[in-house]
Amino acid sequence: MRIDVFTIFPAMVDAFAGQSLLGRARAAGVLDVRVHDLRSATTDPHRSVDDAPFGGGAGMVLMPGPIFEVVDRERPPRPLLYLSPAGRRLDQTLAHELAAMGGFSLLCGRYEGVDERVRRHLVDGEVSIGDYVLAGGEVAAMVVLEAVGRLVPGVLGNEDSVAEESFADGLLEHPQYTRPAEFRGWPVPEVLRSGDHARIARWRRAQALARTVRCRPDLIEARGGLSEDERRLLAELDG
Numbered sequence: 049m050r051i052d053v054f055t056i057f058p059a060m061v062d063a064f065a066g067q068s069l070l071g072r073a074r075a076a077g078v079l080d081v082r083v084h085d086l087r088s089a090t091t092d093p094h095r096s097v098d099d100a101p102f103g104g105g106a107g108m109v110l111m112p113g114p115i116f117e118v119v120d121r122e123r124p125p126r127p128l129l130y131l132s133p134a135g136r137r138l139d140q141t142l143a144h145e146l147a148a149m150g151g152f153s154l155l156c157g158r159y160e161g162v163d164e165r166v167r168r169h170l171v172d173g174e175v176s177i178g179d180y181v182l183a184g185g186e187v188a189a190m191v192v193l194e195a196v197g198r199l200v201p202g203v204l205g206n207e208d209s210v211a212e213e214s215f216a217d218g219l220l221e222h223p224q225y226t227r228p229a230e231f232r233g234w235p236v237p238e239v240l241r242s243g244d245h246a247r248i249a250r251w252r253r254a255q256a257l258a259r260t261v262r263c264r265p266d267l268i269e270a271r272g273g274l275s276e277d278e279r280r281l282l283a284e285l286d287g
C-alpha cells in the first residue's frame with residue numbers, strides 16, 4: 049500500500065513513518081510511505097509557499113502554485129485528502145475504508161490553510177481527526193498514517209489482533225493483565241488463570257460490554273443497543 053504525504057515539514061512526517069510499526073512495515077516493503085516537501089516546487093530565492101490573504105486579516109495562506117506543481121509532478125495515489133476540521137471525521141470505519149484502498153495521499157495545511165482553489169480543484173476529499181484546531185495538518189496526517197497503516201495486512205505481523213480488537217464490533221477493549229499474578233496485593237482475576245478458554249472468552253466479552261456501557265454509552269447506542277444475550281451476560285457480572 050502506498051501513502052504519499054505533502055507537507056512543509058517533511059522531516060517530521062518522515063521520521064515518524066520510519067519508526068516502530070510503520071518503520072518496520074516500510075522496511076519490509078509492505079507500506080510505501082512517500083513524503084514530499086511542498087517547498088520542492090518553489091522557484092523564488094526564499095522558497096515561499098505562503099502569502100497574505102486577499103481581503104486582509106491575520107495569518108498567511110498556502111499558495112496554490114507550489115502545491116499544484118508538486119502534486120502534478122509526483123502523480124500521487126488518489127484520493128488526495130486534505131486534513132482539516134471541515135473533513136469527514138476519522139473513525140475506525142474510515143480507517144478500514146482507507147486501508148482497503150491501494151493507496152491514497154494526504155495534504156497538510158499550515159497557517160490559515162490552503163488557497164480555496166486547492167480544495168476545489170486539486171483535492172478529492174477532506175479528513176478531520178477531531179473538533180479542535182491544530183497549527184498544521186502534520187500531526188493529523190500522522191494519526192491517519194498510524195490508524196490506517198496498522199490495518200494493512202502484514203503490518204502488525206499479527207492479523208488476529210486487528211480482527212480481535214474491540215472496535216471491530218463497536219466495543220471498548222476488555223481488561224488486560226500480565227505477570228505478576230499478584231502485584232502490591234492486587235490479584236489478577238482468577239478466571240484468567242483458570243485455563244478455561246470458554247469461560248475466559250465470556251468474561252472478556254462481559255467486561256468489554258460493561259466497560260462500554262459505563263464509559264461510552266454512545267457506542268452501545270450506535271450499534272443498536274444491547275441484545276438479549278448481552279443483557280444476560282451483564283446480569284451475570286452483577287450477580
Ligand code: JF5
Nearest residue numbers: 132157161176177178182184185
Ligand atoms: C490545519 C489549516 C489545517 O487543524 C487541523 C485538524 C483538526 N482536526 N483535524 C484536522 O488540521 C490542520 C491547520 C491549519 C488547515
